[in-house]
Amino acid sequence: MSASAKKIYRPETRLVQAGTLRSPFGETSEALYLTQGYVYDNAAQAEARFKGEDPGYQYSRFANPTVDMFERRMAAFEGAEAARATATGMAAVTLALVGQVKAGDHVVASKAMFGSCRYIVEDYLPRFGVTSTLVDGCNLDAWREAVRPNTKTFFLESPTNPALEVIDIAEVARIAHAAGATLVVDNVFATPLFQSPLALGADCVVYSATKHIDGQGRCLGGIVLASRKFIMDHVHVLLRQTGPSMSPFNAWVLLKGLETLAVRVRRQADNAAALAVAIAEHPKISRLIYPGRPDHPQAAVARKQMRGGSTLLAFEIKGGKPAAFRFQDALKLIRISNNLGDAKSLITHPATTTHQRLTPAQRAELGISDGLVRVSAGLEHPDDIVEDVLAALEAA
Numbered sequence: 335m336s337a338s339a340k341k342i343y344r345p346e347t348r349l350v351q352a353g354t355l356r357s358p359f360g361e362t363s364e365a366l367y368l369t370q371g372y373v374y375d376n377a378a379q380a381e382a383r384f385k386g387e388d389p390g391y392q393y394s395r396f397a398n399p400t401v402d403m404f405e406r407r408m409a410a411f412e413g414a415e416a417a418r419a420t421a422t423g424m425a426a427v428t429l430a431l432v433g434q435v436k437a438g439d440h441v442v443a444s445k446a447m448f449g450s451c452r453y454i455v456e457d458y459l460p461r462f463g464v465t466s467t468l469v470d471g472c473n474l475d476a477w478r479e480a481v482r483p484n485t486k487t488f489f490l491e492s493p494t495n496p497a498l499e500v501i502d503i504a505e506v507a508r509i510a511h512a513a514g515a516t517l518v519v520d521n522v523f524a525t526p527l528f529q530s531p532l533a534l535g536a537d538c539v540v541y542s543a544t545k546h547i548d549g550q551g552r553c554l555g556g557i558v559l560a561s562r563k564f565i566m567d568h569v570h571v572l573l574r575q576t577g578p579s580m581s582p583f584n585a586w587v588l589l590k591g592l593e594t595l596a597v598r599v600r601r602q603a604d605n606a607a608a609l610a611v612a613i614a615e616h617p618k619i620s621r622l623i624y625p626g627r628p629d630h631p632q633a634a635v636a637r638k639q640m641r642g643g644s645t646l647l648a649f650e651i652k653g654g655k656p657a658a659f660r661f662q663d664a665l666k667l668i669r670i671s672n673n674l675g676d677a678k679s680l681i682t683h684p685a686t687t688t689h690q691r692l693t694p695a696q697r698a699e700l701g702i703s704d705g706l707v708r709v710s711a712g713l714e715h716p717d718d719i720v721e722d723v724l725a726a727l728e729a730a
């Protein structure tokens with residue numbers, strides 16, 4: 335090893351330290367550069383910046399030191415060459431997909447998706463002549479059969495929202511690459527701590543930083559991570575010219591969120607697993623879905639590609655919508671909200687909220703019954719979460 339070889343720190347260490355750009359003041363905590371633009375020493379420097387011959391900043395729509403620190407820390411954690419932060423998770427998904435296609439192209443995606451992602455693939459892209467096929471993501475033959483000569487990219491999330499199916503990322507990446515297409519993975523539910531899609535063969539990974547990365551309910555944000563070539567070919571120019579950029583303030587909050595991500599996500603996953611154990615045999619529950627358990631339908635795939643369970647679990651209450659509503663209303667600690675990954679435990683009823691736009695048949699296909707609820711475990715004491723759920727089940 336040469337004296338200049340840099341030590342590669344472990345993931346938890348990178349979450350706290352990587353990407354810090356310390357100013358001459360030597361601040362401990364990352365500085366918040368709340369500035370729109372930058373001044374130049376002289377006219378020649380301005381010219382050089384615009385020519386790309388001088389590496390400094392020009393304008394915060396596409397580059398800002400605080401946003402840069404967030405991108406560098408995320409890239410170091412994820413093992414990606416490059417990253418671009420965005421205003422929201424949906425901006426990240428939209429850039430990663432729209433940036434790759436033009437009229438006449440085709441996209442294949444798993445049909446179990448966050449509602450707005452499904453809108454992009456199913457309704458928005460076709461308006462511009464980009465067709466799409468939605469498949470059952472767990473059925474590898476369905477991905478193979480959906481490929482057309484003009485297929486440009488595959489898109490999936492795993493575990494899926496809200497039924498927590500686990501899709502084999504390495505196998506889907508193989509099918510995509512054999513077809514000359516790329517694979518984009520929405521890794522929000524798994525978190526970067528528990529799953530590394532790029533290492534499994536994906537070409538691009540996207541996050542809603544609104545979820546576990548903030549983890550305390552404050553800011554919206556998103557990020558696209560990929561090879562330098564993917565970012566420069568598909569993402570950078572579109573972000574720079576259309577402007578769905580992350581604000582420096584949000585980048586600063588999210589950087590501080592990253593420092594505690596590993597501790598929070600492990601504790602939240604432990605709480606979700608404890609709740610799963612406590613209610614698994616409950617007579618009022620007809621189905622329990624938790625990716626860390628041996629009774630999960632894709633338990634083997636989860637073991638192969640994930641390093642932890644999930645901070646979320648889903649379960650079906652007997653008695654359909656009326657029982658699910660009575661149950662939610664009887665909870666005292668866990669609050670009703672469509673958000674997830676928060677320090678506070680949250681519950682949602684997908685059939686009447688996040689997935690109400692779908693037809694009953696489409697919901698049935700995705701395993702979203704009228705009795706299904708999804709719990710995002712927070713950082714409270716696990717016994718308080720379990721006691722709240724057990725008491726509310728009695729009331730339901």
Ligand SMILES: *Cc1c(COP(=O)(O)O)cnc(C)c1O
Binds near residue numbers: 424555
């Ligand atoms: C929340 C979420 C998004 C969208 O992120 P926003 O920050 O709300 O725009 C995309 N995908 C998944 C899986 C999500 O949970």
